Amino acid sequence: GQSLEQPSEVTAVEGAIVQINCTYQTSGFYGLSWYQQHDGGAPTFLSYNALDGLEETGRFSSFLSRSDSYGYLLLQELQMKDSASYFCAVRLFSGGYNKLIFGAGTRLAVHP
Amino acid sequence: NAGVTQTPKFQVLKTGQSMTLQCAQDMNHEYMSWYRQDPGMGLRLIHYSVGAGITDQGEVPNGYNVSRSTTEDFPLRLLSAAPSQTSVYFCASGVRDELYEQYFGPGTRLTVT
Numbered sequence: 001g002q003s004l005e006q007p008s009e010v011t012a013v014e015g016a017i018v019q020i021n022c023t024y025q026t027s028g029f030y031g032l033s034w035y036q037q038h039d040g041g042a043p044t045f046l047s048y049n050a051l052d053g054l055e056e057t058g059r060f061s062s063f064l065s066r067s068d069s070y071g072y073l074l075l076q077e078l079q080m081k082d083s084a085s086y087f088c089a090v091r092l093f094s095g096g097y098n099k100l101i102f103g104a105g106t107r108l109a110v111h112p
Numbered sequence: 113n114a115g116v117t118q119t120p121k122f123q124v125l126k127t128g129q130s131m132t133l134q135c136a137q138d139m140n141h142e143y144m145s146w147y148r149q150d151p152g153m154g155l156r157l158i159h160y161s162v163g164a165g166i167t168d169q170g171e172v173p174n175g176y177n178v179s180r181s182t183t184e185d186f187p188l189r190l191l192s193a194a195p196s197q198t199s200v201y202f203c204a205s206g207v208r209d210e211l212y213e214q215y216f217g218p219g220t221r222l223t224v225t
Contacts, residue, residue: 042216
């Protein structure tokens with residue numbers, strides 16, 4: 001089977017930097033995605049890493065180390081609107097098809 | 113573009129009843145999927161489809177059926193609802209070769225009593 005581990009909660013203050021880690025144990029790994037979900041809303045795509053290294057998209061960056069089965073999402077210059085749940089998701093090739101499997105999510109609370 | 117639409121938004125069922133959750137997308141995406149979200153458990157894949165006529169099981173398929181007769185529609189059927197199926201259901205779609213980026217519908221909140 002497959003498993004993804006990420007912290008259940010993280011707290012930070014406005015303007016700070018926070019890192020949300022994700023470790024995975026899977027077969028057929030293709031890459032790691034990150035999604036954001038505000039309370040009552042639908043998940044929205046943030047970033048994707050297929051290769052080792054850092055991908056930057058504005059205030060958000062995502063990192064992947066395939067050899068360590070590890071990735072993280074880095075949020076800089078935190079704003080109150082960043083309070084949300086963040087999910088890592090692995091893209092797998094299994095049974096002849098690709099699929100996207102999500103972790104349990106990390107709830108980020110940003111305080112003034 | 114409407115994106116991914118889901119109906120109904122809310123539904124209450126009694127144990128043993130059946131129903132179909134509707135999902136449609138207007139982006140011509142080959143890939144569509146159904147997830148359920150329960151507190152503390154993230155999004156769990158129920159069933160997915162890589163194109164019309166092709167479906168496969170995800171992580172938690174028991175109690176659910178799907179079919180994909182058109183590119184646009186991917187309904188999820190609950191044959192005999194159980195309280196354990198109380199959840200928020202999300203439908204998503206994406207380009208088959210880029211499914212790391214999926215577009216989610218607004219969700220259906222289902223309660224089974």
